[in-house]
Amino acid sequence: MNTKYPIILAITAASGVVYGVRVLEFLLKNGYKTELVISSKAYYIAKYELGLELSHCKETIHRNILNFLKLKTENLKVWLDDELWANPSSGSYRTQGMIIAPASMAVISAISHGHAENLVTRAADVCLKEKRPLTIVPRETPLNTIHLENMLKLSNLGVNVVPPVFGHYAKIKTLDDGINFVIGKILDAHKINNDLYERWHYEEEK
Numbered sequence: 001m002n003t004k005y006p007i008i009l010a011i012t013a014a015s016g017v018v019y020g021v022r023v024l025e026f027l028l029k030n031g032y033k034t035e036l037v038i039s040s041k042a043y044y045i046a047k048y049e050l051g052l053e054l055s056h057c058k059e060t061i062h063r064n065i066l067n068f069l070k071l072k073t074e075n076l077k078v079w080l081d082d083e084l085w086a087n088p089s090s091g092s093y094r095t096q097g098m099i100i101a102p103a104s105m106a107v108i109s110a111i112s113h114g115h116a117e118n119l120v121t122r123a124a125d126v127c128l129k130e131k132r133p134l135t136i137v138p139r140e141t142p143l144n145t146i147h148l149e150n151m152l153k154l155s156n157l158g159v160n161v162v163p164p165v166f167g168h169y170a171k172i173k174t175l176d177d178g179i180n181f182v183i184g185k186i187l188d189a190h191k192i193n194n195d196l197y198e199r200w201h202y203e204e205e206k
């Protein structure tokens with residue numbers, strides 16, 4: 001992955017907004033241009049889970065997220081999900097694909113059925129039609145058959161389905177280690193080099 005074209009990152013209204021925020025932190029700290037699409041329903045969960053005020057104004061979202069991450073950068077562009085005229089809406093706008101973290105079951109259903117009626121689902125639809133990488137981080141448990149069928153359909157279309165589940169072999173001791181494991185796996189799926197978690201390597205017993 002190069003840093004020339006932007007990556008689209010969407011945060012939808014599922015638990016685990018931290019995953020989207022931490023992917024964003026990695027991308028910005030590593031020089032990736034990022035176009036962030038915020039689901040209009042995510043503000044409540046972001047506030048409840050992280051104390052992060054997303055509001056309905058993108059200038060405020062832009063400022064609050066960078067303050068939250070203690071970052072200053074020109075590489076972040078924020079879009080609201082009703083801005084269907086935004087860059088990620090068009091296949092002619094070049095990107096390195098899209099990550100949706102967390103991805104609600106509602107948004108996964110809409111994408112798997114081609115319902116591209118807001119910017120999150122339209123941008124994902126564009127990635128599918130342009131054969132660009134698309135990674136979803138589904139957050140729900142337990143999963144019903146509808147959820148599983150929708151994800152199977154997307155997986156068959158080449159979408160990376162990366163649930164926020166960590167491997168205990170990675171010597172996870174804290175919640176932060178677990179989150180880093182998941183972020184590392186999301187970035188791996190999107191072929192973005194990272195050392196966020198301890199990778200498995202076999203050691204001979206002495």
Ligand SMILES: Cc1cc2nc3c(=O)[nH]c(=O)nc-3n(C[C@H](O)[C@H](O)[C@H](O)COP(=O)(O)O)c2cc1C
Pocket residue numbers: 011012013014015016039040041042044045103104105106107139140
């Ligand atoms: C506190 C809270 C937590 C939620 N967590 C999830 C979740 O983890 N997964 C999910 O699929 N929906 C979850 N929902 C329901 C979604 O927010 C709802 O389906 C919404 O319509 C999704 O909107 P979006 O996909 O446009 O962002 C949650 C709702 C609330 C209020």
